Amino acid sequence: MIKKKTRPPAEVPSSSMSDIAFLLLIFFLLVSNVDTDKGIGVVLPPPGEAEIKLNPKNITMVLVNAKGEVLFNDEVIPVNEIENRARELEARNPKMVFSVQTDRKTKYQDYIDVVDQLTIADVKKLALIGTPQ
Amino acid sequence: MAIKKKSKARAGIPTASMSDIIFMLLIFFMAATSLKTVEGLKVKLPRARSIAKLDTPKRSVLYVFIDRTGRISIQDKLMNAEDVSGVIYPLRQNDNRLTISLRADQETQMGVVSDVQNELRDASALKVNYSAKHK
Numbered sequence A: 001m002i003k004k005k006t007r008p009p010a011e012v013p014s015s016s017m018s019d020i021a022f023l024l025l026i027f028f029l030l031v032s033n034v035d036t037d038k039g040i041g042v043v044l045p046p047p048g049e050a051e052i053k054l055n056p057k058n059i060t061m062v063l064v065n066a067k068g069e070v071l072f073n074d075e076v077i078p079v080n081e082i083e084n085r086a087r088e089l090e091a092r093n094p095k096m097v098f099s100v101q102t103d104r105k106t107k108y109q110d111y112i113d114v115v116d117q118l119t120i121a122d123v124k125k126l127a128l129i130g131t132p133q
Numbered sequence B: 001m002a003i004k005k006k007s008k009a010r011a012g013i014p015t016a017s018m019s020d021i022i023f024m025l026l027i028f029f030m031a032a033t034s035l036k037t038v039e040g041l042k043v044k045l046p047r048a049r050s051i052a053k054l055d056t057p058k059r060s061v062l063y064v065f066i067d068r069t070g071r072i073s074i075q076d077k078l079m080n081a082e083d084v085s086g087v088i089y090p091l092r093q094n095d096n097r098l099t100i101s102l103r104a105d106q107e108t109q110m111g112v113v114s115d116v117q118n119e120l121r122d123a124s125a126l127k128v129n130y131s132a133k134h135k
Helices: A018-030 A079-092 A106-118 B020-032 B079-096 B110-122
Strands: A039-044 A059-064 A070-072 A097-100 A125-128 B061-066 B070-076 B078-079 B098-105 B127-131
Touching: A018 B020, A039 A106, A059 A079, A059 A106, A097 A106, A106 A125, A106 B078, A106 B098, A106 B110, B020 B070, B061 B079, B061 B110, B070 B079, B078 B079, B079 B110
Parallel strands: A059 A097, A097 A125, B061 B098, B098 B127
Antiparallel strands: A039 B127, A059 A070, B061 B070, B070 B078
16 A cells, blocks of 8 residues: 655745745835935015116126026126135125026026035025026 | 534634735735936036035925926926916915925026016015025
8 A cells, every 4th residue: 555645835935925024125115215405595575677777787697598608797707606706705795695697598508517516605695687588 | 313523623813924024015016116216307516515414494494496498387287487486475475484495407597597586585585495406
């Protein structure tokens, strides 16, 4: 008579299941990044053509043309020099208002570069005039 | 003679494999669901150095998308620049912490951006965040 072999019961080992699950959990926790919104915060001037009388001495005009060239107080300067210039002026005259104007064809990146430089220079008063209509 | 009752198998759901099933479901849903992607247009954000995290709570943030061709999208609706203030004004009235997150493309022309900004001023939504990526 043939004796049947006693087979071990078929079973998936489940003791390491939780380890695997934890690994997966940690993996997904690290990999999935919650989309945080970062950027440069500005406050726009209130509506209406409010005539604010400013002493011309307290205004620094920053013009950006369509090619991304910067005219800083009637002088063409490279973008990365704005920071130093602005710091200097701000230190000399804390009431200084920096007015950024662009052409309608200026690229947004060029505008952001200029605003970025002014933000790095810690200017308190930033006027975003935008484009002439 | 009384019929002897068969001893019934114990009624019960086997629970040993329950955790396996749960894990399978967990993994399935992890793989199958994609988190809600931000609505709007495809934009390549500009790069800047002086960026900070937006400190307004998420529900007070309104995204305004402007892509490189100058199309404007708010709350998944395309619109013209002159309609922007009409859309934003009621939102601004309900929430005075409303912050506009301006997600414009690097290549967008400033004319459109400026038009949108003027509309935002008209709607008195003055807090604006220029969305940018780290340089």
